Structures are given as structure tokens and as C-alpha cells.
Amino acid sequence: MTIRRLSRRDFLKAASAAAVASGMVLPRISHAFPPDGISDKFTRMCYHENPMGPHPAVYKSIDLLMKSGSLLRPMPDESHDRLKEMIIEYNGLTGLLGLENIGLTVGSTEALMMCAYALLDGKSSVLTEWPTYGIFFTRVEQMGAKIIKTPLVLQSDGRLLPDLETMKKHLIEDSSIKLMHLNVINNPTGSFIKGKDFDAFVDFMAQKRPDVIIIADDSDPEFRQRCSDDDFPQTSKHVIAGKNIVHIQTFSHIFGMTGLRLGYYIAPLHIKDKLEKRRIYRGVSNPAIAGGIASIENADEQIDRSYSNNHEGRLWLYSCFEQMGLPYLKSQGAYVMVDALKHASMTYILMAAQGVMIRQGCEWDMNTWIRVNPGLPAENEKFIEAFKNVCRKPQTLTLKDVLNTPEGIQGLINGFLTGMLPDMSGFTDNDKITVLRRLNV
Numbered sequence: 001m002t003i004r005r006l007s008r009r010d011f012l013k014a015a016s017a018a019a020v021a022s023g024m025v026l027p028r029i030s031h032a033f034p035p036d037g038i039s040d041k042f043t044r045m046c047y048h049e050n051p052m053g054p055h056p057a058v059y060k061s062i063d064l065l066m067k068s069g070s071l072l073r074p075m076p077d078e079s080h081d082r083l084k085e086m087i088i089e090y091n092g093l094t095g096l097l098g099l100e101n102i103g104l105t106v107g108s109t110e111a112l113m114m115c116a117y118a119l120l121d122g123k124s125s126v127l128t129e130w131p132t133y134g135i136f137f138t139r140v141e142q143m144g145a146k147i148i149k150t151p152l153v154l155q156s157d158g159r160l161l162p163d164l165e166t167m168k169k170h171l172i173e174d175s176s177i178k179l180m181h182l183n184v185i186n187n188p189t190g191s192f193i194k195g196k197d198f199d200a201f202v203d204f205m206a207q208k209r210p211d212v213i214i215i216a217d218d219s220d221p222e223f224r225q226r227c228s229d230d231d232f233p234q235t236s237k238h239v240i241a242g243k244n245i246v247h248i249q250t251f252s253h254i255f256g257m258t259g260l261r262l263g264y265y266i267a268p269l270h271i272k273d274k275l276e277k278r279r280i281y282r283g284v285s286n287p288a289i290a291g292g293i294a295s296i297e298n299a300d301e302q303i304d305r306s307y308s309n310n311h312e313g314r315l316w317l318y319s320c321f322e323q324m325g326l327p328y329l330k331s332q333g334a335y336v337m338v339d340a341l342k343h344a345s346m347t348y349i350l351m352a353a354q355g356v357m358i359r360q361g362c363e364w365d366m367n368t369w370i371r372v373n374p375g376l377p378a379e380n381e382k383f384i385e386a387f388k389n390v391c392r393k394p395q396t397l398t399l400k401d402v403l404n405t406p407e408g409i410q411g412l413i414n415g416f417l418t419g420m421l422p423d424m425s426g427f428t429d430n431d432k433i434t435v436l437r438r439l440n441v
Helices: 008-022 056-068 077-090 107-119 135-142 164-173 195-208 236-240 269-276 286-297 299-324 344-353 377-391 399-403 406-417 429-437
Strands: 102-105 125-130 146-151 177-183 213-217 245-250 263-266 336-339 369-372
Touching (some): 056 286, 077 102, 077 263, 102 269, 107 177, 107 213, 135 146, 164 195, 236 245, 286 299, 344 406
8 A cells, every 4th residue: 555645646647647558447536426406406615525526446345345234233343453554554653653542533523522522621721723613612612611712813925824922822821721723724724834833832832731732633634735744744743752632634525435424533542541431432334444444545546636636626716716806815725715805695695596505704704705615627617607796796785685686595595405504693583584484495
């Protein structure tokens, strides 16, 4: 098995060329979303998903599992251990960490939930960057803990990065802080801290706040533009050193296994022992284990095709945004943030009316921005066509104005069908009731 590192992309290009020259038939490209009666009507660019879908070997592995009759039996420990061994090798940690440092989880979400449930109580606080991926904070609030948000700081190169100096002040002044949550690549802005800055911050915490645990939420490392490993935070080396870090990853994104719900965390034993007391027993399904093994066995091919589609999509979207004169953030993640110059809830409704689903920046206090996850080329083109239509609308138009039109009502219905409604934080309760009554579905 070839382990992912910097040379993979060039290696795979050469390998693909050699395969074509030799007459080898490469596996077909599978797509993430087969028609299902609802999603086939919409262009889904709202979620953090891989439009390429999983590698074809994943489907084959699940098919074999079903035919073997073992789908309904517990997967043997040997299969769990095999996947853990592959995860260690995939992350370049062979001989440095063992199976005891790896925890398989129901998506990366379970790992985040385990951290909240095992490490927090009503007297503790979590320090985080903002904006950031927010699902973790629902669990924090359930534990009665406080969330301290530190706004990202705009850099001279246009990146938005965590304000590490302000975070240090919080850590020194507030003894209730027990957890720090950092996206290694920030979701939604797509930027990341330089490796040397991350290392210096970990050293600071080890000296000044050795009781605080860092959650390094690392869902998109394979989507980042190719750069030196020295530039990118290497969180696992701190786990090897036994420092207070939980490194969380997922199979949902580059491996396209969102629906199978598989993730993992890497942690020193003194933290893992606490987390394991809060897990769902045998929660990871048999198909997820089989799909995870197949994914890593075919990692190079899957990463190359998924990275290529996403990166080319990002660059094409950048060029379109520049032609339209719209501010945007260059991203190292699987998604791109762009400023529509009008409230995101209105943009969302008008895009949904055209069958294109995007994410509203309101949830991150970026009220005129939207987040779009590049899709297949035809989907990107459909997004830009719909987005240009929206941008032609007057900037003075409000969500209430739009929702009083047939177009707005259709967008509302489409949003409801796909699981999302517009942000209505400025509406009264009566306004919201009036809007919801229009959902004649």
C-alpha cells in the first residue's frame, strides 16, 4: 500500500499515463448521489461532501459483505484492528504509535461528542476560534459548559487565522478553560495555521496550561493545495510526544463515505482512556469498516481524482468571482466562501428557487457571505449561472420581499425539501409563522 505524502499527485499522473499506454482499464468513476427522488432534482453544493463519491472498491467491499451473510453479525476484532493498522500506516505513524492510540468512531462527530461528554462539566469552558465548524458546540452546551469564541484575524495575505495571542491571554486568565477546539483547516474560511506557529502554541500550553486538551479537528488535509509538510501543522507528532492533543479525522470527505459514518481519533493513552468511557459500544457498522479498509487500500487513486476535481473547481470558481467583482477567500479546504454583497438568507432562497443549494454564512456571523462546495464541472457551471441571476437583484431587496414572490416561495419549499430553511433571525414569531404556512408540501 502506498502512503499519502507530497509526491502522490505527480506519481499518480505518471502511473495513470502508464496505465493508458499499457491498455489498462481503470475503475469507473462513481458519483456520490444516485437519484433518490429528491436530491436528483437539486444541485447539492451546500454540504461538505465529495461529489466524486467513494472509490468503486468501497461498493464492491460492501456487496461482498452482504453476500457473505455477515452483514448482521458483529465485525470481528481482527477487522477493526486491521483498519486501525491501515490508519496508522496511512498517517505515516508506523512504529511511532500503536493500535491503542486509535479510536474508530461513527463519523468524526462521535469523536467530538466523546470529547465533550468525557472532558467537560458545568464548571468548565471551551476556547475556540470563530467562525468554525459548529456541531461540537451543541454538545458543549448540553454539558452546561461555556463557549469562549475568539474571532479570526485578517492577515496581510488575505487569510483569516486564529488570534493565538488573544487565546493565550484567555488561557492564562481563565482557569475554567479545559478544552480548546481548532480546525486544522478552518471550516468555513479554508485557511490554516503555519506548522511552526501551531508547534509554538502547543509548547506554550504545555508550559502554562498543561491541564488543557487541544482538539485538532482535521477533516480536509487531502484537499489542501500541495505545500511542504513543514508548513502544515503535524498534530500527530505531539500525540507521539504524549502531549494533550486529540487529532480527529473522517472518511466522509476525501473518501466520500459521508453516509457510512466513519471517522477516527488519534490520542495519547491518558486521554484515550477517558474518551473510551463515553463511546457508543460497537457503534461503527460493518459496512463502514469494510468501506474504510477498501478506501485506504485505494487511497492514492481516490485522493487524486477527488483532489483534482475539487482543486480545478476551486480555481474556476475563483476566476468567476473575480470576473463578477466579488470578494472571496482562497481556500485550502473542500469549500469556498464568497461575499454575495447581499444578505445570505436571501441569496440562499433565490439559489434554492433555481435548484442550487448553498450554505448561508449567517451561521458563522458572515451575514452577506455564502459557502459553496465545488461539485462536478456541470454543477459548478449551474451554480455560477444561478449565482449571476441572484447578483443581478437589487442589493436593497430583503428576505421578506423575496418571500412574497412565487420565486421566493419556491425557494423556501426547495430548502425545506433538502433540509434547510433560510436564516430568519430578524423575523418576529408571527413573521416566521406566516413564512412556514407557505410550505405547502
